[in-house]
Amino acid sequence: MNKDLALCIRGLKRTYKTEGEELHVLRGVDLDLYRGEIVGLIGPSGSGKSSLLHAAALLERPDAGSVEVGGINGLKLSERQRTALRRDDMGFVYQFHHLLPEFDARDNVALPLLIAGYSFAKAREHASDWLTRVGLGERLTHRPGQLSGGEQQRVAIARALVHNPKILLADEPTGNLDPATSDQVFAALTQACRGSGTAALIATHNLALAERMDRVVTVENGLVKPL
Numbered sequence: 001m002n003k004d005l006a007l008c009i010r011g012l013k014r015t016y017k018t019e020g021e022e023l024h025v026l027r028g029v030d031l032d033l034y035r036g037e038i039v040g041l042i043g044p045s046g047s048g049k050s051s052l053l054h055a056a057a058l059l060e061r062p063d064a065g066s067v068e069v070g071g072i073n074g075l076k077l078s079e080r081q082r083t084a085l086r087r088d089d090m091g092f093v094y095q096f097h098h099l100l101p102e103f104d105a106r107d108n109v110a111l112p113l114l115i116a117g118y119s120f121a122k123a124r125e126h127a128s129d130w131l132t133r134v135g136l137g138e139r140l141t142h143r144p145g146q147l148s149g150g151e152q153q154r155v156a157i158a159r160a161l162v163h164n165p166k167i168l169l170a171d172e173p174t175g176n177l178d179p180a181t182s183d184q185v186f187a188a189l190t191q192a193c194r195g196s197g198t199a200a201l202i203a204t205h206n207l208a209l210a211e212r213m214d215r216v217v218t219v220e221n222g223l224v225k226p227l
Helices: 049-056 079-089 105-115 120-133 149-161 179-196
Strands: 005-018 021-034 038-042 064-069 090-093 167-171 199-203 215-220 223-226
Touching (some): 005 049, 005 199, 021 049, 021 199, 021 215, 021 223, 049 064, 049 199, 120 149, 120 179
Parallel strands (some): 038 199, 038 215, 167 199
Antiparallel strands (some): 005 021, 005 064
16 A cells, blocks of 8 residues: 555445435545645535545445545444544544634644543643644634634634644535635645645635645546546
8 A cells, every 4th residue: 555645435335315216426436635635625515525525534334435544444443443543543624613612722622632642731732833833823722702713713723633633524614714714724724734744635615725725526426536
C-alpha cells in the first residue's frame, strides 16, 4: 500500500428502499485520498454526497464495497473498533459548528483530547496551539456566543484537527457563512490540513471554493468522477 494513501474506497454501493422502490444512490464508488490532499466533493442535492461521506466516516454501512483508513478496512471492524478508528484517525466539520455554549473556545477544542485520555493541562495546551493556527489565539477564553459565525466555525475546525487525524471529512463547512467569511474559513481549513498532513474530503456547493482545492470530484449517476 502507498504510505501516503489515507483513504481508499472501492466498489462502494448504497441502495435505499422507500415505499417499495429502490433508490441506487451509490453504484460502485472508487475514491483515493492522499496525505495532505484537499479534495472537493460536489454534486446536486440527492446525488449521494452525504451518503458517501457517512460511509467514508464509517457511520453508515454500505451494501457493498470497502473503506480503508490507513490500510485498515473499517467495515470489517466491530462497532467498538470503528468508534476507536473514528476517534483516533478522523476529524469532522459540519455546516453548523455544534460547539458547547457553556465552554470557551479552548475547552471546546480540548474536549476530544480529554475524551482520548489527555491530561487537562496537555489538552488545553494543544487546543491553544490549534486555535492560534486558525487565527484565534486571542480568543481562547471566549464562549461561542461571544464569537462571530466565522470564528465559531474556525473553532470547529481546530476541534476537528486537534488530535492530528489522518482524514478530515467536511460537509458544507462554509455553507452557513457569507462569501467573505466563507473565504476566510476555507483558507484556515486548507492551511491547517496542509500544515498537519491531514487529507480532507470537503463536500460543497461553492464552486469557487472547490476550484481552489487540489482536485474536485463529482457524484454523478451513483459514481464519483473527476470534474
